[in-house]
Amino acid sequence: MSHARIVQVERDILGENDRLAADNRAFLASQRILALNLVSGPGSGKTTLLVRTIDDLKDRFPIAVIEGDQQTAFDAERIRAAGVPSVQINTGKGCHLDAHMVGHAMERLRPQPQSLLFIENVGNLVCPAAFDLGEAGKVVMLSVTEGEDKPLKYPDMFHASTLMLLTKIDLLPHVPFDVDRCLEYARRVNPGITMLQVSALSGEGLPAWYDWIEQNRLNAGAATAAVSAAQGS
Amino acid sequence: MHEMSLCEGIIRILEKEARSQGFARVKAVRLKVGAFSCASPEAMEFCFRAITRGTLADGAILEVERTPGKAWCMNCGETVTLAERYDSCPQCGTYELQVTGGDELRVTELEVD
Ligand SMILES: Nc1nc2c(ncn2[C@@H]2O[C@H](COP(=O)(O)OP(=O)(O)O)[C@@H](O)[C@H]2O)c(=O)[nH]1
Numbered sequence A: 001m002s003h004a005r006i007v008q009v010e011r012d013i014l015g016e017n018d019r020l021a022a023d024n025r026a027f028l029a030s031q032r033i034l035a036l037n038l039v040s041g042p043g044s045g046k047t048t049l050l051v052r053t054i055d056d057l058k059d060r061f062p063i064a065v066i067e068g069d070q071q072t073a074f075d076a077e078r079i080r081a082a083g084v085p086s087v088q089i090n091t092g093k094g095c096h097l098d099a100h101m102v103g104h105a106m107e108r109l110r111p112q113p114q115s116l117l118f119i120e121n122v123g124n125l126v127c128p129a130a131f132d133l134g135e136a137g138k139v140v141m142l143s144v145t146e147g148e149d150k151p152l153k154y155p156d157m158f159h160a161s162t163l164m165l166l167t168k169i170d171l172l173p174h175v176p177f178d179v180d181r182c183l184e185y186a187r188r189v190n191p192g193i194t195m196l197q198v199s200a201l202s203g204e205g206l207p208a209w210y211d212w213i214e215q216n217r218l219n220a221g222a223a224t225a226a227v228s229a230a231q232g233s
Numbered sequence B: 001m002h003e004m005s006l007c008e009g010i011i012r013i014l015e016k017e018a019r020s021q022g023f024a025r026v027k028a029v030r031l032k033v034g035a036f037s038c039a040s041p042e043a044m045e046f047c048f049r050a051i052t053r054g055t056l057a058d059g060a061i062l063e064v065e066r067t068p069g070k071a072w073c074m075n076c077g078e079t080v081t082l083a084e085r086y087d088s089c090p091q092c093g094t095y096e097l098q099v100t101g102g103d104e105l106r107v108t109e110l111e112v113d
């Protein structure tokens, strides 16, 4: 005897992740922490830029880093060597971080109020686009050796990001890369995206990146810390 | 392949619904997958078959309804349909577009015993 019937459901497949991301976001807001989710293909320079950024900014306000990779704790070690706390998440076969992993990583990391929290996602220009972690914004990084067509080849990621960092611009004299075309492609998939050009090696463009961070820290409510830290130094 | 995580999400939804709506087996799952969502229907079907083995949805059919990508064209002042996120407006050819629909990724209906 069969009791087959139809059940209406209407549930978001990402609903559970989104709910946990909302919890993370509420916690971050209550602590006035600015969280940035760094996404890119492998090797575009995320960890190198983080180490340089930490060197340059860690005296202004507290910084902490959640590192995501499929395997190894190499990157968390690089970050700790730069002098700030870091927790490594290994996703194993997983190709992206999710809000659940980040929630637990924050419990272990205990980022300070009004700090800057970087989340370095697994190197992958596809999967991390779908998973909200509770961050204030995604920062997509593309190095000049990867080709200017990537925003069109991986539109979901560029669409999901607030800021695009064009990295390794010290290599521009050595590789054919059309910066204007890259920006035009990025704007096609995301008219509101901001683009900054940086080199973690030469330091070129970093002040604008730091200004962008400061501005967004103010938006996150970290004004008092920023002002008093600046006056103290 | 994040479709594996998405299918795990579907199983969690099924288990929750099985408890609240009182059923034991799922025979079919219907999804709406927007043209701009981060999921490929083919990959979803592949992962779904692999991941449902031994669960309440073992052998269930996955039916994916593709919903179109929609955008507001600021130049035309109306809603247009796009195949890809980076397409230009099919009417005026500009990229003055704000995506308004096609991101959905939803379980809509189940056939259960
Ligand atoms: N020329 C140049 N190389 C860089 C720069 N930033 C990173 N790299 C190199 O790119 C490679 C990958 O960097 P890494 O930070 O590990 O990338 P991640 O995988 O995105 O974290 C390393 O060999 C770095 O030395 C840069 O600004 N200029």
Ligand SMILES: [Mg+2]
Pocket: A046, A047, A075, A120
């Ligand atoms: Mg890295």
Ligand SMILES: [Zn+2]
Pocket: B073, B074, B075, B076, B077, B089, B090, B091, B092, B093, B094
């Ligand atoms: Zn138009």
